[in-house]
Amino acid sequence: MTDHLSEPLLLKKRGIVVKNRFMKSAMSEGMASGTHAPTEELIHLYEKWAEGGAGLIVTGNVMIRGDALGEPGNVVLEDAGELHLFRKWAEAGTKNGNECWMQINHPGKQVVRGLVREGQAPSAIPFAPEFQRFFAPPRALTAAGIDEIIRRFKRTASLAKEAGFTGVQIHAAHGYLISQFLSPRHNRRTDEWGRPIENRARFLREVCRPSARRSERGIRSA
DSSP, rough: OOOOOOOOOEETTTTTSSSOEEOOOOOOOOOOOTSBBHHHHHHHHHHHHTTTOEEEEEOOOEEEEEOOSSSTTTTEOOTTTHHHHHHHHHHTTTTTTEEEEEEEEEETTOOOBBBBBBEEEESOOOOGGGGGGGGGGGOOOOOOHHHHHHHHHHHHHHHHHHHSSSSEEEEEOOOOOHHHHHOOOOOOOOOTTTSSSSTTTTHHHHHSSOOSSSSOOEEEEO
16 A cells, blocks of 8 residues: 555646655645745745655645735735745745645635625625624625636636646635535526526636636646
């Protein structure tokens, strides 16, 4: 069993070879700077994880917008302003010949009250009463707003690749925005983004759809 775990893993669709079967899954570290950039402490942490020998390391919760934070200390990658710090992070995370994928996310309405003014969601449906004091009130996204968030997912994926990350993981779980679109409880839309599962899954499919200009390497949905 141990020998099998040490064998390389070929991801045939993308032609990616992961050097072994060990993976460090995404964890939200909450270690960003005041400008939501990677800190030296975060970079050092990933250097140590890379030295640990896992074939695949996935970062925690990098947000695609600075005004959509799931918790304090989230890293945000929405422009190239501090890309040099992301390059250092990617270099540290891949220093042992391993894959390092950036998990990218939008929290939707699952945003902490006081951290942001309001949440964005497929529908303006608040959380259960016992949880409402923890989360900012949500507003329903317009069709234009949906298109803009899809573009931001693609922009962040492109910047991650430019920084040196070897792939991205699309966060589609844990009650965040993509999960909200998939849920018939939280998505009550009557347009092309709601009702049947084919429509509720449209947002995820559009986020993952390769750009017309180039295909992004390593996109995965979690």
